[in-house]
Amino acid sequence: MRRSIPLLIFILLFLSVIRAYDSPQVFDNKVQRTVILYAESVPDETIQQIQNFRIEIISRVRNNLYIIATETERDLLRERGLSFTEVLTSDDELTLYKRAMYGEDMKLSDVYHTYDQILTSIQGLIDEYPGIISKEVIGQTQQGKRDIHAVKVSNNVQEDLDRPVILFTGAIHSRELVTPEICLELIKRLITGYNKDDRITEWLNSFEIYFIPVINVDGHYIVTQNIDPRWRKNARDATDDWKTVRYPMGIDLNRNYDFNFARGGSSDPESVRYRGEYPFSESEVRAVRSLVERIRPVLSINYHSQGEVIFYPWVWRDMHAPDDKLLTEIAQGIADQIVTMDGEGTYDIAYGAGMVGQSYPWLYGRYGTFDFIVETGRGAHIFPPDEVQGIVEANLPGAFHLLDRGKGPGLTGRVTDANTGDALHAIVWFPTIESEEVDRRTTKPATGRYYRLLSPGSYYMVVMAEGYETKVYRELEVREGEWTELNIQLKPVVK
Numbered sequence: 178m179r180r181s182i183p184l185l186i187f188i189l190l191f192l193s194v195i196r197a198y199d200s201p202q203v204f205d206n207k208v209q210r211t212v213i214l215y216a217e218s219v220p221d222e223t224i225q226q227i228q229n230f231r232i233e234i235i236s237r238v239r240n241n242l243y244i245i246a247t248e249t250e251r252d253l254l255r256e257r258g259l260s261f262t263e264v265l266t267s268d269d270e271l272t273l274y275k276r277a278m279y280g281e282d283m284k285l286s287d288v289y290h291t292y293d294q295i296l297t298s299i300q301g302l303i304d305e306y307p308g309i310i311s312k313e314v315i316g317q318t319q320q321g322k323r324d325i326h327a328v329k330v331s332n333n334v335q336e337d338l339d340r341p342v343i344l345f346t347g348a349i350h351s352r353e354l355v356t357p358e359i360c361l362e363l364i365k366r367l368i369t370g371y372n373k374d375d376r377i378t379e380w381l382n383s384f385e386i387y388f389i390p391v392i393n394v395d396g397h398y399i400v401t402q403n404i405d406p407r408w409r410k411n412a413r414d415a416t417d418d419w420k421t422v423r424y425p426m427g428i429d430l431n432r433n434y435d436f437n438f439a440r441g442g443s444s445d446p447e448s449v450r451y452r453g454e455y456p457f458s459e460s461e462v463r464a465v466r467s468l469v470e471r472i473r474p475v476l477s478i479n480y481h482s483q484g485e486v487i488f489y490p491w492v493w494r495d496m497h498a499p500d501d502k503l504l505t506e507i508a509q510g511i512a513d514q515i516v517t518m519d520g521e522g523t524y525d526i527a528y529g530a531g532m533v534g535q536s537y538p539w540l541y542g543r544y545g546t547f548d549f550i551v552e553t554g555r556g557a558h559i560f561p562p563d564e565v566q567g568i569v570e571a572n573l574p575g576a577f578h579l580l581d582r583g584k585g586p587g588l589t590g591r592v593t594d595a596n597t598g599d600a601l602h603a604i605v606w607f608p609t610i611e612s613e614e615v616d617r618r619t620t621k622p623a624t625g626r627y628y629r630l631l632s633p634g635s636y637y638m639v640v641m642a643e644g645y646e647t648k649v650y651r652e653l654e655v656r657e658g659e660w661t662e663l664n665i666q667l668k669p670v671v672k
């Protein structure tokens with residue numbers, strides 16, 4: 178994990194002093210790394226020591242390590258008694274990374290799907306089950322002009338239904354390759370389980386479920402075509418031939434949203450968290466926005482890897498999100514369902530930062546969508562092939578928990594013109610809950626529908642639209658276990 182640059186420089190200076198006493202050599206960090214080491218079942222304390230030397234561990238799955246090192250670093254590790262095999266020596270760092278991440282023949286395992294294979298698989302489902310699954314193009318990638326697809330699942334997929342929407346997205350960071358696999362498997366389970374599994378049948382009959390399995394399609398191409406396994410950002414300014422792309426070009430799409438954009442990520446184009454010049458500069462992120470504006474998800478999961486932790490909105494200075502209690506409850510509910518790779522526990526939860534241009538503060542802050550980042554798996558961005566199915570399977574119950582929460586409790590209804598019955602784009606405001614950090618929540622423009630997840634209890638609600646008389650509800654009761662329905666007619670102001 179890369180720290181901020183000033184901190185990093187400080188640590189390096191500090192360590193270079195320590196190393197002068199601690200080991201025979203003083204390291205020069207400009208010395209080229211030329212060797213990949215592999216060490217099995219390394220104890221945690223030893224891993225900590227390696228990290229203290231600032232030697233880079235590329236992956237650490239079940240304490241089996243791939244380490245990229247200079248010759249001096251390798252010698253130090255040997256001196257310290259670490260037993261390892263020297264996997265590959267090369268003057269080219271990219272070759273070393275390819276060997277560590279792709280394996281012996283430096284080609285990605287076919288356990289992972291290319292984007293074309295994902296689309297073919299989805300098209301196969303559409304051909305077989307045209308009534309319950311469809312796909313659409315929501316935009317093109319910034320550099321490669323490749324189509325970005327969204328997938329929709331419901332029991333009547335040809336219609337836009339007046340229902341809660343739940344959204345799952347993957348691979349906004351392209352090297353996090355297990356995340357589209359989770360989306361794809363989830364789609365398959367929902368489609369093949371319809372009318373067979375009661376729980377799945379109810380979800381498809383009650384919701385519209387959307388997926389963007391791969392947001393960063395260009396980056397995913399770079400990783401899955403064996404060009405560069407490190408690629409996280411999009412491919413802005415990739416070369417025309419797509420073979421000699423220069424890492425670390427590109428923009429971190431998950432820092433390019435406009436909610437606290439300037440406070441998030443990095444302004445350094447070389448950083449893996451480079452946020453871009455301005456919010457929504459990247460067409461991939463605009464594609465997500467156009468879909469979200471239209472479908473207004475009530476709940477969503479944005480899959481990442483790694484860490485076996487769920488981040489959610491938020492800690493902002495010292496404050497938590499207005500819906501903190503309910504957000505925490507749902508995050509914990511999802512986490513409790515996902516078993517860790519070691520089989521000994523379940524995922525953790527943690528507050529994410531509110532002041533970053535990431536998708537979850539944007540979705541929550543702008544639209545009121547309860548969005549969760551699920552950091553899947555532990556120890557790598559690209560997992561060894563034999564780990565993939567386990568991570569995918571482990572994550573499905575977490576997704577199922579989110580789907581169950583689409584049933585409420587909370588308030589819902591349509592806000593319409595009292596005279597004409599037309600849908601209104603109205604503000605639905607809970608003044609005792611919502612702070613100034615979040616935008617006012619509004620109805621879905623096309624239908625006038627609002628959904629507000631709430632714990633059972635009594636609430637104060639204000640509904641207003643320009644040119645209409647405001648309505649205030651002082652003691653609205655929200656029932657347990659389901660949506661409480663309240664339709665609202667607003668009277669036009671008489672001039």
Ligand SMILES: [Zn+2]
Nearest residue numbers: 350353481482
């Ligand atoms: Zn990520």
